[in-house]
Amino acid sequence: MRADVLVIGAGITGMMAALHLADAGAEVRLVDAGENAGTWANAGSLHVQMQSRFMRLYPDQVPAVEASLPLYKAAAEEWVRLDALYGPFELVRKGGLMLAEGADQLRFLEGKARREAAQGLSVEILDRAALDRFAPWLGPQIVGAELCRDEGKLNPLIANARLMAELARRGVQIMRDRVVRLEHRGDGVMATGRNAAYRADQVIVASAWGAGEVVQDLGVAIPTKAEPLHMNITEAAAVSIGHLIQHAERSITLKQLGQGQIVIGGGWPARDRGRDMPPEVLAASLLGNVALAARLVPQIGGLRVIRTWAGMNTTADGASTIGRLPEASRVVMALPGDAGYTLGPLVARLAAGVALGTVPDGEVAGFAPARFAA
Amino acid sequence: MTQPLGHFTFDGQQVPLRPGQSLAAALTEAGLRQFRATAKGAARGMFCGMGVCQDCLVTVDGVPNRRACMTAATAGQEVQTQVPFPDLGSASVPQASAPARVIAPDVLIVGGGAGGLSAAIAAREAGASVIILDERKVGGGQYFKQSAVGAPLDAQQSDGAGLLARALAAGAELIGEVEIWGAFDGLLFLAEHKGAALIARPKAAIIATGAYERPEIRPGWTLPGVMTTGAAQTLWRSYRTLPGRRVAIVGSGPLNLQVGRELAQGGAEVVLIAERGPAPWLRPLASAALAFADPGLVLTGLRTLADLRKRGVPIRHGTRLERIDAAEQGLRVTVEGAGGKTAVTADAVLMNAGFDPQNEILRLLGARSTYDRAFGHLRVTRDETCATSVPRLYAVGDCAGLGGAPAAMAEGRIAGRAAAAALGFGDGYDLFADHRRLARYRRFQKHLWALHDVAPRLPDVPDDTLICRCEEIDAGQIRQGLAETPGHAGTLKRATRVGMGRCQGRYCGPVAARLVAAATGAAMDERSYFAPRVPIKPVAISAILAAEEALNDAR
Ligand SMILES: Cc1cc2nc3c(=O)[nH]c(=O)nc-3n(C[C@H](O)[C@H](O)[C@H](O)COP(=O)(O)OP(=O)(O)OC[C@H]3O[C@@H](n4cnc5c(N)ncnc54)[C@H](O)[C@@H]3O)c2cc1C
Ligand SMILES: Cc1cc2nc3c(=O)[nH]c(=O)nc-3n(C[C@H](O)[C@H](O)[C@H](O)COP(=O)(O)OP(=O)(O)OC[C@H]3O[C@@H](n4cnc5c(N)ncnc54)[C@H](O)[C@@H]3O)c2cc1C
Ligand code: FES
Numbered sequence: 037m038r039a040d041v042l043v044i045g046a047g048i049t050g051m052m053a054a055l056h057l058a059d060a061g062a063e064v065r066l067v068d069a070g071e072n073a074g075t076w077a078n079a080g081s082l083h084v085q086m087q088s089r090f091m092r093l094y095p096d097q098v099p100a101v102e103a104s105l106p107l108y109k110a111a112a113e114e115w116v117r118l119d120a121l122y123g124p125f126e127l128v129r130k131g132g133l134m135l136a137e138g139a140d141q142l143r144f145l146e147g148k149a150r151r152e153a154a155q156g157l158s159v160e161i162l163d164r165a166a167l168d169r170f171a172p173w174l175g176p177q178i179v180g181a182e183l184c185r186d187e188g189k190l191n192p193l194i195a196n197a198r199l200m201a202e203l204a205r206r207g208v209q210i211m212r213d214r215v216v217r218l219e220h221r222g223d224g225v226m227a228t229g230r231n232a233a234y235r236a237d238q239v240i241v242a243s244a245w246g247a248g249e250v251v252q253d254l255g256v257a258i259p260t261k262a263e264p265l266h267m268n269i270t271e272a273a274a275v276s277i278g279h280l281i282q283h284a285e286r287s288i289t290l291k292q293l294g295q296g297q298i299v300i301g302g303g304w305p306a307r308d309r310g311r312d313m314p315p316e317v318l319a320a321s322l323l324g325n326v327a328l329a330a331r332l333v334p335q336i337g338g339l340r341v342i343r344t345w346a347g348m349n350t351t352a353d354g355a356s357t358i359g360r361l362p363e364a365s366r367v368v369m370a371l372p373g374d375a376g377y378t379l380g381p382l383v384a385r386l387a388a389g390v391a392l393g394t395v396p397d398g399e400v401a402g403f404a405p406a407r408f409a410a
Numbered sequence: 411m412t413q414p415l416g417h418f419t420f421d422g423q424q425v426p427l428r429p430g431q432s433l434a435a436a437l438t439e440a441g442l443r444q445f446r447a448t449a450k451g452a453a454r455g456m457f458c459g460m461g462v463c464q465d466c467l468v469t470v471d472g473v474p475n476r477r478a479c480m481t482a483a484t485a486g487q488e489v490q491t492q493v494p495f496p497d498l499g500s501a502s503v504p505q506a507s508a509p510a511r512v513i514a515p516d517v518l519i520v521g522g523g524a525g526g527l528s529a530a531i532a533a534r535e536a537g538a539s540v541i542i543l544d545e546r547k548v549g550g551g552q553y554f555k556q557s558a559v560g561a562p563l564d565a566q567q568s569d570g571a572g573l574l575a576r577a578l579a580a581g582a583e584l585i586g587e588v589e590i591w592g593a594f595d596g597l598l599f600l601a602e603h604k605g606a607a608l609i610a611r612p613k614a615a616i617i618a619t620g621a622y623e624r625p626e627i628r629p630g631w632t633l634p635g636v637m638t639t640g641a642a643q644t645l646w647r648s649y650r651t652l653p654g655r656r657v658a659i660v661g662s663g664p665l666n667l668q669v670g671r672e673l674a675q676g677g678a679e680v681v682l683i684a685e686r687g688p689a690p691w692l693r694p695l696a697s698a699a700l701a702f703a704d705p706g707l708v709l710t711g712l713r714t715l716a717d718l719r720k721r722g723v724p725i726r727h728g729t730r731l732e733r734i735d736a737a738e739q740g741l742r743v744t745v746e747g748a749g750g751k752t753a754v755t756a757d758a759v760l761m762n763a764g765f766d767p768q769n770e771i772l773r774l775l776g777a778r779s780t781y782d783r784a785f786g787h788l789r790v791t792r793d794e795t796c797a798t799s800v801p802r803l804y805a806v807g808d809c810a811g812l813g814g815a816p817a818a819m820a821e822g823r824i825a826g827r828a829a830a831a832a833l834g835f836g837d838g839y840d841l842f843a844d845h846r847r848l849a850r851y852r853r854f855q856k857h858l859w860a861l862h863d864v865a866p867r868l869p870d871v872p873d874d875t876l877i878c879r880c881e882e883i884d885a886g887q888i889r890q891g892l893a894e895t896p897g898h899a900g901t902l903k904r905a906t907r908v909g910m911g912r913c914q915g916r917y918c919g920p921v922a923a924r925l926v927a928a929a930t931g932a933a934m935d936e937r938s939y940f941a942p943r944v945p946i947k948p949v950a951i952s953a954i955l956a957a958e959e960a961l962n963d964a965r
Binding site: 070073076103173193196197200201204270271272273274275276277295296314316317318320322324327329330331335336337338339340341342343344345403 | 449473475494495496497498499565592594595598600612894897904905908910911912914941943944945948949950951952954955957958959961
């Protein structure tokens with residue numbers, strides 16, 4: 037059977053692309069390998085400001101992220117729209133705090149805030165006295181913070197389940213298969229999976245860490261890489277932490293869910309165990325990540341951690357990849373880039389628009405896959 | 411038995427305590443059964459009595475979420491009902507307390523029960539250095555459950571005391587009140603010991619963590635006063651506390667009869683024992699097979715039955731629990747048998763419908779296992795020395811799959827010697843006698859359980875019956891989740907939150923796995939269950955801080 041559009045990958049990006057296509061009346065198929073989607077492991081932070089962890093780890097990718105800042109802001113707003121349409125997803129947008137533990141770090145944040153303000157973000161530097169008015173629970177060593185009002189958080193389990201249900205309501209089924217090859221033909225695309233072959237007029241590639249491999253014969257070398265990451269969650273407490281908490285120098289995100297649990301993460305590594313196993317939690321990450329959280333917000337020290345998990349994030353060059361392949365125009369890429377859960381829905385809408393012809397190629401030129409031409 | 415010595419307060423009310431008692435025991439003795447309130451406003455109390463269910467939480471001296479069953483009562487404590495959402499600001503912030511202790515024995519033994527103690531003696535006598543870690547203050551495990559408040563109650567407790575003494579005399583160190591919460595590749599164990607961190611890097615490890623009880627998931631099974639049979643046994647055998655004046659026991663298996671007898675001897679009025687399995691005299695062949703497998707053990711069972719009869723305890727075979735309701739005079743227990751439905755009223759309802767192995771550490775470390783259909787649980791794959799598929803990791807006793815205390819002891823002796831020999835201590839030979847005994851015990855277990863009815867079943871309960879105690883997910887929500895996303899137990903978990911709570915799916919997890927298998931037609935195997943993850947028990951962030959500092963210092 038031939039579809040109008042085949043979407044490869046059923047994470048947040050693939051699901052939302054399929055939803056938009058179905059709503060536009062297209063005949064859509066979704067195929068997913070059912071392996072290590074970041075979407076089912078992620079923490080639901082809506083990231084907008086530049087993540088210091090990322091700036092430190094991948095300094096060469098910072099310019100690309102900086103140019104994407106308006107996209108992040110729009111992506112957070114896209115989530116607010118989805119929350120109204122299909123939610124509630126426990127979405128809260130009180131802003132994100134990036135903490136400084138000394139004068140140097142605060143200066144770093146000041147410089148960062150200036151660059152972000154220039155890109156249209158709503159940011160402000162707060163001193164300790166200002167922080168104490170709404171976050172007295174921060175550790176005594178915190179001297180100040182950058183507040184980015186565009187940031188927020190949501191419950192990804194609820195959002196994923198609701199969006200899956202929306203897809204089911206539209207009759208979009210997810211086929212379990214791994215696509216191993218894509219062939220571009222004059223009149224369509226042929227995707228060969230392990231279980232079956234799929235024909236479609238166009239293909240949207242939303243397979244995250246598995247994307248580079250899928251399109252490697254089509255004239256691009258997209259360096260998508262699986263990055264195993266670690267998360268922790270505590271038992272519930274009365275809700276008192278409204279903001280998303282990060283640090284100016286160290287890897288951490290901390291937030292409280294609507295049901296009271298505290299979710300601690302921020303990109304601490306896990307161990308890859310191959311495609312058919314979730315990554316393994318490492319002792320050093322668990323200890324380091326939670327200990328850091330307890331130093332920044334000492335009051336959580338009285339709670340217990342009840343679970344940790346690990347999942348696959350995807351890295352490439354820091355920016356999103358959206359648009360048609362230069363040598364295979366029926367194949368449209370939909371790769372969100374860093375903080376991919378935040379970006380997923382917006383990237384999906386743009387990619388679906390490209391496939392449907394409602395978003396002109398020029399509108400996504402800044403994210404075109406041509407930059408990876410082999 | 412010791413006399414009351416001092417008081418603590420529970421929500422301001424004075425509660426007497428006897429030295430050695432747990433908070434849960436002292437509260438039960440005072441007739442207080444409601445320990446915490448859930449997010450949905452339901453009351454909960456002690457259920458498993460062994461640190462697994464996390465339903466007995468109370469706030470102790472301002473520290474929230476302490477398990478009453480695992481916390482010793484001391485005079486002057488201020489204990490409060492646990493609210494579902496403790497205020498972050500009100501709790502005093504525990505600091506990374508005492509410095510962490512780092513141990514590196516030749517052989518680490520996790521669990522000081524029948525299996526663990528036997529392994530310790532064997533490994534130590536071969537010349538290896540041995541440390542045993544146990545969650546409880548007093549070793550002995552479930553079968554040899556020791557008294558915390560006085561002299562041994564009977565021969566079973568004296569035998570256990572003897573085994574404990576032999577292990578210590580052999581030079582094994584036993585550290586109690588150690589909660590292992592993490593196990594990592596290369597045999598690194600992280601634990602909490604009285605608020606401080608304990609880090610173990612042994613050369614070899616023998617896991618002997620035993621089993622926990624499979625409940626009867628029926629309407630009313632989460633009410634305060636409903637507990638596992640083993641919880642009541644611990645109340646009585648360790649703390650000389652009766653679970654209530656009138657006691658009803660439901661489920662299936664020999665433990666129910668044994669505990670019924672112990673409580674009746676202790677002065678409780680056992681108003682009913684409902685056994686799912688048919689009466690043994692209706693199954694003469696199976697009974698004969700059992701007697702043939704081990705006449706000695708059968709005699710003990712017969713004596714239990716005769717004693718229960720003599721005391722006039724009604725035992726109904728072929729009878730299952732229908733529901734439990736809170737009534738004015740206690741708990742109203744409705745059971746259904748061949749003769750229809752009957753109801754009794756009791757202060758405490760005890761349930762045991764089989765056992766599930768505490769195999770979390772083994773699964774975390776990657777030890778392979780297969781599904782045992784007869785028992786409805788995983789059996790860890792082991793060679794004839796009880797070595798698992800993971801190098802230097804052994805498993806003995808019920809944690810590897812149910813086998814009973816005599817088998818656990820034989821396995822412990824075998825694994826203890828083998829682990830020591832693998833490290834160059836002793837020769838590890840001469841296992842013949844233990845292997846022969848082991849074969850006999852295993853035969854006995856097979857025939858014993860054939861007389862009862864512990865085949866795990868899919869819960870045929872109304873939609874509003876809770877399946878997941880912690881997250882309060884009911885059968886209806888799970889059925890809806892199954893209809894939308896069958897896939898895997900993990901998918902069902904993310905869709906419904908089943909198994910996401912503090913107990914980590916100990917009770918609902920096997921149910922979810924079986925429901926998914928039934929819905930998808932897939933066979934049960936080791937991958938059917940929720941993925942094993944650290945921490946295997948909730949761990950205080952203060953203990954994580956301490957472990958982090960200790961490991962940093964070591965670097
Ligand atoms: C632990 C963790 C925490 C995170 N926290 C956050 C956060 O708080 N905020 C945030 O914005 N981002 C976060 N992320 C990142 C975010 O989860 C991902 O970037 C995002 O989910 C990517 O969505 P996606 O739909 O593009 O890809 P994925 O969700 O990764 O889905 C890709 C899918 O494609 C499938 N696939 C791959 N190859 C093939 C193939 N050849 N054929 C068929 N199917 C294939 C995979 O099986 C998978 O199901 C986190 C990531 C992790 C791991
Ligand atoms: C509640 C209960 C009551 C029972 N009563 C009887 C009975 O009366 N008669 C009978 O024949 N059989 C009884 N059994 C069956 C009994 O468990 C076994 O036959 C026998 O005790 C098995 O010995 P073991 O060494 O494998 O485990 P156990 O004797 O159960 O010993 C396991 C030990 O490991 C410790 N432990 C577990 N997890 C951890 C951890 N993470 N960290 C540190 N320590 C840990 C426990 O505290 C325990 O002391 C009972 C089982 C249970 C669960
Ligand atoms: S009764 Fe205390 S943990 Fe179950």
